[in-house]
Amino acid sequence: xxxxxxxxxxxxxxxxxxxxxxxxxxxxxxxxxxxxxxxxxxxxxxxxxxxxxxxxxxxxxxxxxxxxxxxxxxxxxxxxxxxxxxxxxxxxxxxxxxxxxxxxxxxxxxxxxxxxxxxxxxxxxxxxxxxxxxxxxxxxxxxxxxxxxxxxxxxxxxxxxxxxxxxxxxxxxxxxxxxxxxxxxxxxxxxxxxxxxxxxxxxxxxxxxxxxxxxxxxxxxxxxxxxxxxxxxxxxxxxxxxxxxxxxxxxxxxxxxxxxxxxxxxxxxxxxxxxxxxxxxxxxxxxxxxxxxxxxxxxxxxxxxxxxxxxxxxxxxxxxxxxxxxxxxxxxxx
Amino acid sequence: xxxxxxxxxxxxxxxxxxxxxxxxxxxxxxxxxxxxxxxxxxxxxxxxxxxxxxxxxxxxxxxxxxxxxxxxxxxxxxxxxxxxxxxxxxxxxxxxxxxxxxxxxxxxxxxxxxxxxxxxxxxxxxxxxxxxxxxxxxxxxxxxxxxxxxxxxxxxxxxxxxxxxxxxxxxxxxxxxxxxxxxxxxxxxxxxxxxxxxxxxxxxxxxxxxxxxxxxxxxxxxxxxxxxxxxxxxxxxxxxxxxxxxxxxxxxxxxxxxxxxxxxxxxxxxxxxxxxxxx
Numbered sequence: 001x002x003x004x005x006x007x008x009x010x011x012x013x014x015x016x017x018x019x020x021x022x023x024x025x026x027x028x029x030x031x032x033x034x035x036x037x038x039x040x041x042x043x044x045x046x047x048x049x050x051x052x053x054x055x056x057x058x059x060x061x062x063x064x065x066x067x068x069x070x071x072x073x074x075x076x077x078x079x080x081x082x083x084x085x086x087x088x089x090x091x092x093x094x095x096x097x098x099x100x101x102x103x104x105x106x107x108x109x110x111x112x113x114x115x116x117x118x119x120x121x122x123x124x125x126x127x128x129x130x131x132x133x134x135x136x137x138x139x140x141x142x143x144x145x146x147x148x149x150x151x152x153x154x155x156x157x158x159x160x161x162x163x164x165x166x167x168x169x170x171x172x173x174x175x176x177x178x179x180x181x182x183x184x185x186x187x188x189x190x191x192x193x194x195x196x197x198x199x200x201x202x203x204x205x206x207x208x209x210x211x212x213x214x215x216x217x218x219x220x221x222x223x224x225x226x227x228x229x230x231x232x233x234x235x236x237x238x239x240x241x242x243x244x245x246x247x248x249x250x251x252x253x254x255x256x257x258x259x260x261x262x263x264x265x266x267x268x269x270x271x272x273x274x275x276x277x278x279x280x281x282x283x284x285x286x287x288x289x290x291x292x293x294x295x296x297x298x299x300x301x302x303x304x305x306x307x308x309x310x311x312x313x314x315x316x317x318x319x320x321x322x323x324x325x326x327x328x329x330x331x332x333x334x
Numbered sequence: 335x336x337x338x339x340x341x342x343x344x345x346x347x348x349x350x351x352x353x354x355x356x357x358x359x360x361x362x363x364x365x366x367x368x369x370x371x372x373x374x375x376x377x378x379x380x381x382x383x384x385x386x387x388x389x390x391x392x393x394x395x396x397x398x399x400x401x402x403x404x405x406x407x408x409x410x411x412x413x414x415x416x417x418x419x420x421x422x423x424x425x426x427x428x429x430x431x432x433x434x435x436x437x438x439x440x441x442x443x444x445x446x447x448x449x450x451x452x453x454x455x456x457x458x459x460x461x462x463x464x465x466x467x468x469x470x471x472x473x474x475x476x477x478x479x480x481x482x483x484x485x486x487x488x489x490x491x492x493x494x495x496x497x498x499x500x501x502x503x504x505x506x507x508x509x510x511x512x513x514x515x516x517x518x519x520x521x522x523x524x525x526x527x528x529x530x531x532x533x534x535x536x537x538x539x540x541x542x543x544x545x546x547x548x549x550x551x552x553x554x555x556x557x558x559x560x561x562x563x564x565x566x567x568x569x570x571x572x573x574x575x576x577x578x579x580x581x582x583x584x585x586x587x588x589x590x591x592x593x594x595x596x597x598x599x600x601x602x603x604x605x606x607x608x609x610x611x612x613x
Contacts, residue, residue, distance in 0.1 A: 015443075016450045023456060027463045152595035154541055156548060157584050160563070163572050164580070175573060270454035274548055278567060292462065292550045300462055304455045312450055 006320065013316045020308040021082045024301050025075055087302030092294040098302035101287060106306075108178055109283035112199055113272050116206040117261075123207075124214025125257055129250050131215060132222035135241055144215070151212025155271035159205035159278045166201060173201050178282040202279045206272055210264075217260050221253035228252075255325055262318040266311050345600025351593030355405060355586060362402035370396035371403045371557050382578050389578035391562075392569045400557045401582050408559040409590070411474040411543045416536035418478035420528060423485025423535075428516055430486070431493035441486065448483045454545050456480060461551040470556050473546070477539045484538065485531045492527045496520050526605035530598050537594040544587065559583040 062068045069077075081088070087098035130136040131144055150158070167175045179185065179194050225231065226249060234248050276285030284303060291299040339346055362368075370376055370386075373393040382389045388397035430441040460476050461468065468476070496502065497520070505519050546552055547560030548567065566572070566580040 012446065012450075016447050019447050020451055023459060027459050030463060148595075149592055152591045153588050154544065154591065157563075157587060160566070160572070160580055160584055164575075164577060168572060168575055266450070266452035270452050270545065273454065274545055277549060288458070289549055292458070295462075297462075300458070304459050307455055308451050311452055315450060 002323070005323070009316060009319050013312055016312045017309060020305055021079060024305050025078050028297065082305060087305070088298045090296055090299045092291070092296040092299070098299050101299060102284065102302060102306055105282055105284045105287045108281065109272070109276065109285065112203060112281065112283060113269065116203045117268055120207050120210040121214055121261060124211045125218045125254060127211065128215035128218025129222050129245070129253065132219045132226065133245060133249070147212040147215055150208050151210065151216070153209055155206050155209045156274040156278045158209050159202060159275045162201050162205050163279065174198050176280040202275050202281050205275055206268070209271070210268060213264065214257070218253060218257055221256055222249060225249050225253045258318070258325060259322060262315045265314055269307065269311060342600050342603055344596040345604070348593045348596030348600055351589050351596065355589050355593070359402055359405040362398070366398055366402055368399050368403050371399035379576070388582050391565060391579050392571070393565070395557070397579060397582055400562060401586060404557045404559045404562060404583070405586055407470055407556055408540060408543070411470060411477065411558070412536040412540035414471070414474040415478040415481045415539035415543070416532055419481030419535045419539065420485045420532045422482035423489055423531070424528060426482065426486045427489035427493055428520070431490045431497060432512070432516060445483050445487050448480065449487065453480050453542060457542055457546055458549065458551060461546055468551070468553050470553050470558065473543060473553055477542045481535055481539050485535055488531055489524070489527065492524060493520060496523050526601060530601040530605055533594055533598040533601060537591060537598070540590065559587055
């Protein structure tokens, strides 16, 4: 039974990754455009070269990149490359590989996302629990409508408002970037503080906009848990209110809440990519933005595939952890 | 009806917000010269004044005119993509839930795989592939290509629960055909859910379209709200403190989203009488 679940989950993972790779391969080819020819002609036009040699150059490159072989051979080669996480070279910054460019920006995104998602999860869940708890202070109830409203707003719009208010008007935080231009990334205290200062506003915009989601889910779970018999029993046994709240109510309401973590991941990530663009934060979203502006095809493909891989992998890990976290889940065959 | 509306506050708030946005776009078109939304039709970079109540942007567009033209365009993308999404979703969900078997497994598998992949990324890939000349309608179609996934899943589970109710069995016993059961027994009971799903799908479609536009894949010639935000980041309007450039689209988009959110919460209450507030 357990093994069955794990196998099914792994199969889904492989299918999703394969589907992403296949989309990545076929979508651009459906449009009938030729990125290499486009790029060469564009460069030739920019440099004012004579256009005579272009046809030969295109053929030369197509041979080099294997674009003259039959489609299915290209497809298999592509799948093989992707399996080794080899996405080729960036067209716009030629000698650099796609993998190298991504390796620079991924740590920024992962750092920002990991902290904000965890913080939003913890704070949102506690708020949600307090909202449903009859003995919590009165002011908590007033927090709910604004939180809900914030959760309906896209992250990056909140980001725009925060930049204007806190960075431009009040000058409390830097306007853009991940660190002060001119400094070099190094493992020093000063640099770490600089990074922290730059990441507060982007983090805040993700945090504020996603708190409501967690609070809403937790509130629903708490209401269900409060109606359970064991809560009435524990209360009748004369347990302290805080024991009731933390060990009886929260502990049981929190577990289903972790399920939403996996579901929310893709959504949070899409939002965070755009927040990065708004803040020019040096993460993968900004890299994607520049890749789109320069029409750097291989880089766009590499980023899309890597993010899909990351999200799917994280979902897989979460799905495999739930049964360990929550003994009530057995995952029987439906 | 009116008495119910008074109780369902979030539905009323949502409808009012959207009505306000529509009123702005509708009246604006009558009262203001929308040809000023074209670039170079006004002096650039002007803060709000009597001549240009919302100021002008770097390319010499009058921002009030841009908002009047752009709001319906953004709503149109959302409505079209949302409608296509719910229409396809309903058909797939009904076939999947009602007939079951292999069809159900295939559709469910597709939806499971599709929902695991972050939508925005696939849309980016798609938009990059057809980029050459993306019009507003094509933009809506690109967004619609994935907007059926979520409706399919939610409607399917709803149909599954309706399917088991007693009146369906009565209909079947009295000799109703599959088509009769689907159209005369299931559909009428599904309508409130469809309405709620539609509102959600429109919101998701607008969010996706604005996301695509902000990242630079929108219809360059059109003055949608998302494109205005794209130009704001493109020309770094924030660094110049041009608040009048980005505040109007932000306010309108927030009104639309909060409105849609409130309506869907209100419809949810309408569809699930159990969560309705007591009188």
